[in-house]
Amino acid sequence: MLVALIASLLAASPAAADHGGDFKLTPCVAPASPADDVSALFSAGRFDCATHQPSFGTGDFWIRMDVPNPPAAGESLGLRFGSVWMDGMSVHVRYADGHIAIRSFSSRDITGLIRVGAIIEVPIEARAAPVAAILVRMEGAANLRGLVLGPVLFTREQSHAHALGATALYTFFIGLCLALLVYNFVLWLTLRHRFQLFYCAMILATMGYAFTSSGAAAFLFDGLDNNDRLRINYLLLGGIAVTALQFIRNFFEPRVMTPWLKRAVGLSCIATFGTALAFALFAPWQIKLLDRAYFLSFVLMLCVCGPLLASAWRNKSQFLSLFLIAWSAPIVVTILRALHGLDLVGYSFWLDNGTMLAMGFESLLSSLVIAYRIKLLSDERDLERAEKAVAQRLASVDPLTGLLNRRAFLQQAIGTAGRQRLLLVDIDHFKRINDTLGHVGGDAVLKAFALALRKWAPEGCLVVRLGGEEFGLLLPQAASEASAASLLERIRSQPMPHHLPVTASIGEADGPLADQEAWIALYRSADIALYRAKSEGRDRACHIDDLALGSTLTSRPHAA
Secondary structure, eight states: OOHHHHHHHHHTTTTTTTTTTBBBBBOOOEEEEOOOOOOHHHTTTTSSSSSSSGGOOOOEEEEEEOSSSOOTTTTOOEEEEEEEOOOOOEEEEEESSSOOEEEEEEEHHHHTTETTTTEEEEEEOOSSSSSSEEEEEEEEEOOOOOEEEEEEEEHHHHHHHHEEEEEHHHHHHHHHHHHHHHHHHHHHHOOOOOOHHHHHHHHEEEEEHHHHHTHHHHHHHHHOHHHHHHHHHHHHHHHHHHHHHHHHHHHSSGGGGGGHHHHHHHHHHHHHHHHHHHHHHHTTTTTTHHHHHHHHHHHHHHHHHHHHHHHHHHHHHHHHHHHHHHHHHHHHHHHHHHEEEEEESSSOOOHTTHHHHHHHHHHHHHHHHHHHHHHHHHHHHHHHHEEEEEHHHHHHOOOOOOOOHHHHHHHHHEEEEEEEEEEEEETTTTTHHHHHHHHHHHHHHHHHHHHHHHOOOOOOOEEEEEEEEEEEEEEEOOTOOHHHHHHHHHHHHHGGGGOOOOOOOEEEEEEESSSSHHHHHHHHHHHHHHHHHHTSSSSSSHHHHHHHTTOOOOSSOOOO
């Protein structure tokens, strides 16, 4: 596909792009002087048809184009050629009957002659005699890559067909750009990835370039100088290149962009836009030098792309293959346009409009590439969130029992509104259990004990392993259905390793938990009650208020 694209860019012309090129013209050049006689110039032999046009330099020139096989007499015609920098021109048409028609245009008038594809179309009046030759005088021509580029004579039908096809192509391209612009901008508002913003900027610059190259600018801005339109095009084309390179820089993973690559990208962007701005501000002063510097900056940018893609390959970027598929056409066209700008590749209608065609091709594929890139970013974000959630859970959970650890429990408990009830639960004779079953068996008892607490705990109750064999439960004081007696029964009925009977002692206290001091006071009260329960024989519960009454509650008669 790329080979076909390159061949078409190098070989095509406005004539070949339409109806077979039946009226393709050969330009012959001669320097102009004030004493020149137009009638004599049509037959003068001083015109050079072989020398490369840019070799003549800047200035005023005559360009003669003979029409050996003219269209039929009486047909309305148009002379078409690529838009170039000049101060003005006059077009002299000699018919077979000897009549010479003259039309003159300033650089402002030329903007009105621009057609889709940045092509100048000069209308030629129909006469009873066919056209024999055309003579164009150009004044103040920069002659950067030629004077009359790809000249061709069109009939009205061919002109209409070309305009219809080119307009449809440009309309499709603008519509595609608008859709991609809205799509990527909305995604940027949601996801805030920098490459999306640069892609939107690139699309805007490309749409602007298509607008100024389509003739639409002449309709909206009456009197726009064609040279000013070219200045704008230099800026927009530079903007496309800069935003495209910034998109590439931010599209790949951070590990791809080494420090020196970041500096190289920044310098090439400054060079490209700087030379574009210099051309727009100072041309026609040193216009050839400014133009050459401009296209050399594109070469610099392409030189940066090579190491950047190599770095993506070395770092095993997930996006390299998809990027190459989507961006192969823009890269090839940029290479060809840089070579054309340096006068190493000749003019072609398709090459002159290759930026938009390549970007249209890229846009169709980049939507898929960007969607894939966003999917991977979303997957990375989801994985990061999941890992963070796991890390937070591990940091807040006791690894043996799965209950809250002390730190997480206090974070959730302190500041709880209303009066709370704290139950401190301590396994009776746990050292004896460890001595009997060993540490592995003791851990199994702790797990089973924690399971009994979770099964008993009502909704909204915090269950914590405070350390060793001591556990805690925190619930609203108003939760009357959750009694210490029922918890003791739950613990007794919980199956334990080796059918070992396990009991516990419980200390209860009520109070607020507004701050750390309140927690210390509540814990101290519950701990006092727990100590009393153990001293009274274990396997029982004691509330701190019961101590004030001089009594200890037990859930059942306890054998000493």
